[in-house]
Amino acid sequence: MGFPVLSLIIFIPLIAGLIILALPAERKQAIRVVALVASLMDLVLAFWVYFTYDVQAGGYQFVERMDWVKSLGIAYFTGVNGVSVPLVLLGAVVLTSGVMVSWKVEERPREFFAFYMFLGSSVQGVFCSLDLFMLFFFFELAVFPKYLMIAIWGYPKTRDYGSMKLTLYLFLGSVLSLVGVLAMWSAGGHTFDMLELEKAGFSRAFQTGWFLVVFGGFAILGGIFPFHSWAPDGHVAAPTAVSMMLAGVEMKVGAFAALRVAITLMPDGARFYAPLILALGTVNVVYGALIAMIQSDFKYVIGFSSVSHMGLVMIGFATLNREGLLGAGLQMFSHGIMTALFFAVVGMVYDRAHTRHIPELGGLSQKMPLAALGFIIAGLVSMGMPGFSGFVAEFPIFMGAWQVMPIVAIIAILGVIVTAGYILLVVRRVFYGNLPEQLNALVGDVSTMDKIVIVGLSAMMVLMGILPTWTRMVPLIESGIAQILVLLGGA
Amino acid sequence: MNPAPFELSMLLAILPEILLVVLAALVLLLNLGVRHRAEGVLGWLTAIGLAVIAVLSAVFARPGDTPQLIFGGMLRLDWVSFSFRLLFLLGAAITVLVSLEHARTITGEYLALLLVSTLGMSLMASSANLIMLYLAIETTSLPLYLLAGYYVENQKSVESGIKYMLYGAVTSAVMLYGFSLLFGLSGTANLAMIPFRLTQTGVSPLLVGGALFLTLVGFGFKVSAAPFHFWAPDVYEGAPTPIAGFLSTASKAAGFAVLVRVLLVTFPQLASFWTLVVAILAALSMIVGNLLALTQRNIKRLLAYSSIAQAGYILVGVAADSPLGVAGMVYYLTSYLVTNLAAFAIVWLVAQQVGSEDLDAFSGLGKRNPAIALAMLISLLSLGGIPPLSGFIGKVLVFAAAVEAGQVALAIIGVLTSVIGLYYYLTVMKILYRPAVDEAPLKPSLSWRTAMLICVVLMLALGVIVAPWYGQSLAAASALF
Numbered sequence: 024m025g026f027p028v029l030s031l032i033i034f035i036p037l038i039a040g041l042i043i044l045a046l047p048a049e050r051k052q053a054i055r056v057v058a059l060v061a062s063l064m065d066l067v068l069a070f071w072v073y074f075t076y077d078v079q080a081g082g083y084q085f086v087e088r089m090d091w092v093k094s095l096g097i098a099y100f101t102g103v104n105g106v107s108v109p110l111v112l113l114g115a116v117v118l119t120s121g122v123m124v125s126w127k128v129e130e131r132p133r134e135f136f137a138f139y140m141f142l143g144s145s146v147q148g149v150f151c152s153l154d155l156f157m158l159f160f161f162f163e164l165a166v167f168p169k170y171l172m173i174a175i176w177g178y179p180k181t182r183d184y185g186s187m188k189l190t191l192y193l194f195l196g197s198v199l200s201l202v203g204v205l206a207m208w209s210a211g212g213h214t215f216d217m218l219e220l221e222k223a224g225f226s227r228a229f230q231t232g233w234f235l236v237v238f239g240g241f242a243i244l245g246g247i248f249p250f251h252s253w254a255p256d257g258h259v260a261a262p263t264a265v266s267m268m269l270a271g272v273e274m275k276v277g278a279f280a281a282l283r284v285a286i287t288l289m290p291d292g293a294r295f296y297a298p299l300i301l302a303l304g305t306v307n308v309v310y311g312a313l314i315a316m317i318q319s320d321f322k323y324v325i326g327f328s329s330v331s332h333m334g335l336v337m338i339g340f341a342t343l344n345r346e347g348l349l350g351a352g353l354q355m356f357s358h359g360i361m362t363a364l365f366f367a368v369v370g371m372v373y374d375r376a377h378t379r380h381i382p383e384l385g386g387l388s389q390k391m392p393l394a395a396l397g398f399i400i401a402g403l404v405s406m407g408m409p410g411f412s413g414f415v416a417e418f419p420i421f422m423g424a425w426q427v428m429p430i431v432a433i434i435a436i437l438g439v440i441v442t443a444g445y446i447l448l449v450v451r452r453v454f455y456g457n458l459p460e461q462l463n464a465l466v467g468d469v470s471t472m473d474k475i476v477i478v479g480l481s482a483m484m485v486l487m488g489i490l491p492t493w494t495r496m497v498p499l500i501e502s503g504i505a506q507i508l509v510l511l512g513g514a
Numbered sequence: 515m516n517p518a519p520f521e522l523s524m525l526l527a528i529l530p531e532i533l534l535v536v537l538a539a540l541v542l543l544l545n546l547g548v549r550h551r552a553e554g555v556l557g558w559l560t561a562i563g564l565a566v567i568a569v570l571s572a573v574f575a576r577p578g579d580t581p582q583l584i585f586g587g588m589l590r591l592d593w594v595s596f597s598f599r600l601l602f603l604l605g606a607a608i609t610v611l612v613s614l615e616h617a618r619t620i621t622g623e624y625l626a627l628l629l630v631s632t633l634g635m636s637l638m639a640s641s642a643n644l645i646m647l648y649l650a651i652e653t654t655s656l657p658l659y660l661l662a663g664y665y666v667e668n669q670k671s672v673e674s675g676i677k678y679m680l681y682g683a684v685t686s687a688v689m690l691y692g693f694s695l696l697f698g699l700s701g702t703a704n705l706a707m708i709p710f711r712l713t714q715t716g717v718s719p720l721l722v723g724g725a726l727f728l729t730l731v732g733f734g735f736k737v738s739a740a741p742f743h744f745w746a747p748d749v750y751e752g753a754p755t756p757i758a759g760f761l762s763t764a765s766k767a768a769g770f771a772v773l774v775r776v777l778l779v780t781f782p783q784l785a786s787f788w789t790l791v792v793a794i795l796a797a798l799s800m801i802v803g804n805l806l807a808l809t810q811r812n813i814k815r816l817l818a819y820s821s822i823a824q825a826g827y828i829l830v831g832v833a834a835d836s837p838l839g840v841a842g843m844v845y846y847l848t849s850y851l852v853t854n855l856a857a858f859a860i861v862w863l864v865a866q867q868v869g870s871e872d873l874d875a876f877s878g879l880g881k882r883n884p885a886i887a888l889a890m891l892i893s894l895l896s897l898g899g900i901p902p903l904s905g906f907i908g909k910v911l912v913f914a915a916a917v918e919a920g921q922v923a924l925a926i927i928g929v930l931t932s933v934i935g936l937y938y939y940l941t942v943m944k945i946l947y948r949p950a951v952d953e954a955p956l957k958p959s960l961s962w963r964t965a966m967l968i969c970v971v972l973m974l975a976l977g978v979i980v981a982p983w984y985g986q987s988l989a990a991a992s993a994l995f
Contacts (some may be wrong), residue, residue, distance in 0.1 A: 044888075048884075091980065091981070092980045092981045092984055093981065094981075094984070094985070094988065095914075095980075095984070097980070134880075156910070159901075159910075160901045160902065160906070161901075163900055163901050163906065164900075164901050164902060166895075166898075166900050166936075167891070167895055167900060167943075170940055170943075171943070171944075171947070174940075174944045174947075175944075175947050183944075187937065187940065190936070190940060191933055191936065191937060194932075194933050194936050195930075195933045198929035198930075198932060198933065199926075199929060201910070201913065201929065202913060202917060202922070202925050202926060202929055205910070205913055205914045205917040205918075205925070206917050206922070208914065208917075209914070209917050209918045
């Protein structure tokens with residue numbers, strides 16, 4: 024068993040959150056430092072896992088197991104494979120960046136950083152779980168930090184609506200999946216151990232009956248059409264760090280759980296419903312992009328772009344072939360970093376300009392050149408430009424989709440063209456053109472912390488785009504996909 | 515199973531009950547002596563006495579490997595009675611500690627009534643005979659009627675007491691009619707003997723079903739399941755808040771204890787009928803409780819409707835008719851007991867200070883006392899079934915039992931209504947952190963803080979360290995199968 028690195032990754036943020044809650048509210052600097060140190064520790068450990076995971080050996084590594092409630096088949100059981108390793112890294116990266124861009128939070132920083140740490144713990148717990156009960160435990164642990172962070176620190180005009188909508192949608196999804204998971208527990212020999220359930224061999228009727236409940240429940244968090252509307256409303260209402268975490272990581276939590284629990288444990292069900300998921304994913308891509316096009320609120324553009332990009336992940340899943348799944352895995356990481364950067368820059372702009380109304384913005388590249396550059400890089404990733412991580416991720420998805428249903432690939436590629444349209448439009452209208460008079464006085468350059476975040480996140484996307492194999496990203500995910508393909512009975 | 519002949523060691527089995535009587539008498543006597551000022555002492559004495567009784571009953575009144583019928587078949591010593599007795603003692607102790615916050619409530623009479631009611635509950639959970647059961651239920655109810663109307667100068671409290679008594683009397687009469695039918699049809703009052711006699715005499719299942727239905731009315735009232743819930747909001751609103759908490763938790767748990775015992779032991783042949791009835795009651799309670807809670811502005815009424823909904827979730831476990839279901843029920847009840855007592859305790863504290871039980875009275879609590887706001891947050895999350903709190907485990911257990919028993923529709927109704935439930939819990943939660951005009955710090959007493967600490971620690975412990983109490987719940991469940 025050795026060094027419990029995954030447990031540390033899960034529990035460091037949690038413990039940091041508790042420490043922060045115990046600190047007196049006036050010691051703002053100490054609170055921030057604890058949050059930063061904890062998230063950096065998490066980041067270091069996540070990198071360590073990322074680089075020491077043995078790709079040749081594959082399978083689940085860093086496994087820890089301890090019985091929790093033996094009579095119910097519940098265990099504390101962690102382990103990561105090629106698909107989850109990058110997601111653990113993503114969680115740590117976004118957690119750290121979120122702390123750094125929230126450095127200046129003045130309203131109740133103690134509760135803010137504590138809840139934010141709990142959120143980080145929740146996502147890492149889901150990515151590392153090999154036990155379904157534990158997965159749920161951490162999955163739902165996120166409910167109250169998500170809600171309160173939006174409701175208290177969110178955008179005053181929409182936070183009541185956005186926070187409630189987001190929380191109820193996601194809770195609805197998760198409890199529906201819970202019923203499905205309990206059905207799997209009941210039919211699969213009273214264990215929550217996912218490795219056991221993989222061998223349970225659920226009947227075809229069971230799988231077609233329950234797949235949609237489990238997949239649908241998780242996919243709501245993944246932002247699948249027609250249950251996507253929580254995403255833009257919630258992301259926009261949330262404070263910057265939480266938007267980054269929600270769009271960057273939480274949506275991947277949903278997608279990851281849909282893949283891990285629904286698709287790999289019920290492959291017959293997945294094959295049965297694949298055309299439906301392909302269709303819904305395609306709607307996500309095109310509809311999300313078209314709606315993003317007509318938004319006049321800077322943050323809503325990014326909110327809908329997340330819906331659009333998560334559609335590509337869903338398409339990748341539903342291809343059920345090597346290329347599609349590989350692309351989906353890459354897209355989860357790439358989109359997570361990209362959207363975190365998007366929301367970070369949007370937050371920086373809003374903090375300074377005090378408006379997100381696009382017609383009131385303009386010429387900001389003169390004032391905050393690095394932020395503009397970061398936004399453009401994220402935009403290029405978003406458009407799937409070669410040389411950036413978006414291309415590495417999207418190209419295999421289209422290859423995979425072409426094999427199963429060419430029309431999906433064609434429509435989705437058209438969606439990407441629309442993406443290019445709204446990204447270029449928003450870049451021009453916000454960062455170029457004339458700098459309005461009142462903004463000239465208001466807006467200054469971004470802080471050093473912000474700069475570190477922009478450079479770090481951009482560098483990851485460029486590195487992954489240019490050197491996908493050298494950065495281990497592709498081999499890692501390939502090894503994870505190979506495992507899933509065995510379960511799917513193909514290749 | 516025949517009742518064992520009387521032995522002196524049987525007295526040990528009812529040691530907790532004997533001690534409760536002694537404690538109640540002691541409190542009344544001391545009350546004469548230390549008339550004024552020293553009410554706090556009496557309260558602490560009662561709370562500590564309850565804790566001592568709990569420890570003694572855990573050590574001396576343990577059931578053996580096989581359940582035992584004692585005192586001529588009046589009581590059954592098994593893990594059900596053992597587990598529930600601990601629950602009632604815990605609930606009573608917390609209620610006493612919370613009541614101590616405000617001197618007006620704490621008098622010898624108040625404490626003695628509470629103790630007698632606890633005694634009745636304890637007997638309810640172990641009754642194995644219809645007559646004993648009826649007496650136990652009345653021993654529980656009569657002091658509670660008085661306690662609900664304890665503020666005699668307050669019209670709402672009096673109304674609450676009278677309303678509770680009238681509803682209680684009617685449902686109790688209906689239930690007694692059911693009991694008498696059962697006795698008439700079977701010729702025995704022994705719960706375990708009734709099914710055998712009924713099969714021997716070949717009574718029409720229709721008649722038995724009728725008798726079952728009548729008894730369910732009484733139990734439905736006790737657990738405040740829809741459609742027998744109408745009393746709950748009015749009674750909780752008017753009753754002294756700690757008593758409302760006690761009514762909604764310990765009294766409800768006692769109702770569930772007799773409900774499962776009677777259904778499982780006395781009506782195994784009618785299982786397909788009563789599982790359906792209980793499932794319908796569960797669905798109705800979850801839907802009605804959660805929907806009506808949405809519109810409440812008074813926090814006690816909101817908690818009352820929430821407690822109706824919670825009764826629905828607990829009934830889901832009963833409807834499963836399986837050891838897992840009953841274990842889930844016991845676990846859920848334990849979780850619900852500490853959670854709801856904590857919520858009512860906070861309502862009590864805040865309402866005393868602000869002078870209002872409106873939801874808005876809670877705004878600014880996050881500033882006034884962050885620790886209490888956090889405790890309220892934890893209680894609400896536990897009620898909503900969010901990890902790492904005990905409510906989550908309770909919900910998972912009862913839904914697992916429902917799915918296992920093939921009642922998927924019930925589980926789906928349960929999870930859908932729990933989304934509605936989360937809505938109003940979140941609404942209250944948000945108010946805690948809203949700015950308020952009055953942000954004077956809140957300073958609760960030592961006894962109140964002790965009670966709150968016990969509740970919060972138990973909510974977390976039951977939510978994370980599941981195995982020990984789940985094992986205990988499972989032992990209780992297997993005593994009935």
